[in-house]
Amino acid sequence: MHAETQTEWENRMFQKILVFLRDELCIDFPYLERALSALIPEGKENVHAFATEGVYLYYPSAHYLKVFEENEQFLRRAYLHTVFHCLYAHLWQRGNREVKRWNLACDIAVEFVIDGFNKQTTQRLLSWLRQQYYEKMREKKVISAAGIYELLAEEAPERLTELAQEFYTDDHALWGREDKQSPMPHQQKQSDDPQKKWQKIARQVQFQKEKSDRRSDAAAAAMQVQITEERKRRNYKEFLKKFAAFHEQVRCDMDNFDLNYYTYGLRTYGNLPLIEPLETREERRISEFVIVVDTSYSTSGELVRSFLQETLHILLEQNAFFTAAKVHLIQCDDRIQEDLVIQSQKQAQELMARFEIKGGGNTDFRPAFTYVEELRGKGELRNLGGLLYFTDGNGTYPAKKPDYPCAFLYLDEYDEEAVPVWAIRRRLDRTDNI
Numbered sequence: 112m113h114a115e116t117q118t119e120w121e122n123r124m125f126q127k128i129l130v131f132l133r134d135e136l137c138i139d140f141p142y143l144e145r146a147l148s149a150l151i152p153e154g155k156e157n158v159h160a161f162a163t164e165g166v167y168l169y170y171p172s173a174h175y176l177k178v179f180e181e182n183e184q185f186l187r188r189a190y191l192h193t194v195f196h197c198l199y200a201h202l203w204q205r206g207n208r209e210v211k212r213w214n215l216a217c218d219i220a221v222e223f224v225i226d227g228f229n230k231q232t233t234q235r236l237l238s239w240l241r242q243q244y245y246e247k248m249r250e251k252k253v254i255s256a257a258g259i260y261e262l263l264a265e266e267a268p269e270r271l272t273e274l275a276q277e278f279y280t281d282d283h284a285l286w287g288r289e290d291k292q293s294p295m296p297h298q299q300k301q302s303d304d305p306q307k308k309w310q311k312i313a314r315q316v317q318f319q320k321e322k323s324d325r326r327s328d329a330a331a332a333a334m335q336v337q338i339t340e341e342r343k344r345r346n347y348k349e350f351l352k353k354f355a356a357f358h359e360q361v362r363c364d365m366d367n368f369d370l371n372y373y374t375y376g377l378r379t380y381g382n383l384p385l386i387e388p389l390e391t392r393e394e395r396r397i398s399e400f401v402i403v404v405d406t407s408y409s410t411s412g413e414l415v416r417s418f419l420q421e422t423l424h425i426l427l428e429q430n431a432f433f434t435a436a437k438v439h440l441i442q443c444d445d446r447i448q449e450d451l452v453i454q455s456q457k458q459a460q461e462l463m464a465r466f467e468i469k470g471g472g473n474t475d476f477r478p479a480f481t482y483v484e485e486l487r488g489k490g491e492l493r494n495l496g497g498l499l500y501f502t503d504g505n506g507t508y509p510a511k512k513p514d515y516p517c518a519f520l521y522l523d524e525y526d527e528e529a530v531p532v533w534a535i536r537r538r539l540d541r542t543d544n545i
Contacts, residue, residue, distance in 0.1 A: 121172035122154035128179050129168075132187050139230040142319035146194050146312050161193045162282035165202050165305030168193065169285070188225060188233050192280045195221040198313050201256055202286040203306045207420055207463045208260060215271065216260035218278040223248065240277050261417065399495045400438045403479045405502035406470030407444040416466065418501050418520075423459045439486070443479045444472035450482070474506030480513060508534070 115123075133147045140147075150168035162169040179186055196202060201217040223245060225233050237245075248254065253262050263271065402422065419440070440462070442448040448469040453459050479500065486492045497516035504525030518535035530536055 125172045160282045164285040217256045220256040401498040403441045403500045407474040444470035445475040480509045
């Protein structure tokens, strides 16, 4: 019979502690039961705090056994903290944002919610630094990690270091990927996409919260806002799919390939497979795309940058690019200010690192459409999937409908009567995570 090692004993004991922590949290937060049980616990000694990639909850067993004896409250909050990161989809939203500032923004967003709960299981004394920053967030009406990320840009490096030390709770090194550094032999392949799994859990949490507790305290409201913002972001992803076009990709179509017949032919007849794999398949992806940014004086440069960053991130994380993809990023007020062509993920990242708003004149949509037609006439755009125009809406529209999908994205209220009937329109909220 296998003798239990010290490490195995520590893992087993801490898993019991996790059950205890979860049960205590469920008393105060019954609507979080599904979320608190979603991560698979796994001891991992090369981590120094809770860590997750959305499937497993890794922890340093020996260290946390000592922490539990000295500060049970900290562990309870840290467990809840990591689960909230998954609920808010922080693991998959970074995109091209700077890593340290994004990690800090996510920690602040989660701690703001937890500190707002007036529950015995999560209470702690608030430091003066926390109180100050929470007050700043309330003044700026910022709650989500994306908003806090932009707010942190105003802070000096020394201040960012102080905030990082104050709000650090768990390890974000595994975010956005599977942990392949030290896979466990008993791990089974997860068929479900972790992000989709947590999207479903977030919907369940919201439903259970509304069903079990009709009270509207500040912390619950903050939690609802962040879940709602992630839903808005998912809706925007779906919106972008309307501009995708079908194309044939030279790759094996394993969905229509029966390996049993294929290998049977090889075994029986030598080099004569009964069924050859299909070499191509049709996929819904974007090959050529145009994004036009209204850079008139009435459009906020900060909002433009945020829009571009999130839009490019969504396109890239959806694997929307082909091998020879082409995205034209055009800046235009009443004339074309700049046209940048993006053909790879690397180029997109480099662009966001040096991007500057150019323009400041009046808004006129027509030059952008004229310019696109010139590109098509020259053969530089042969298979245009669609055009997105981000604007405040106060400008002159083209009279003729283009022969490709076109959408206007409006930041605020706009004159609906002025918008052509052929234009797809979408109103964006200033607090949207896009």
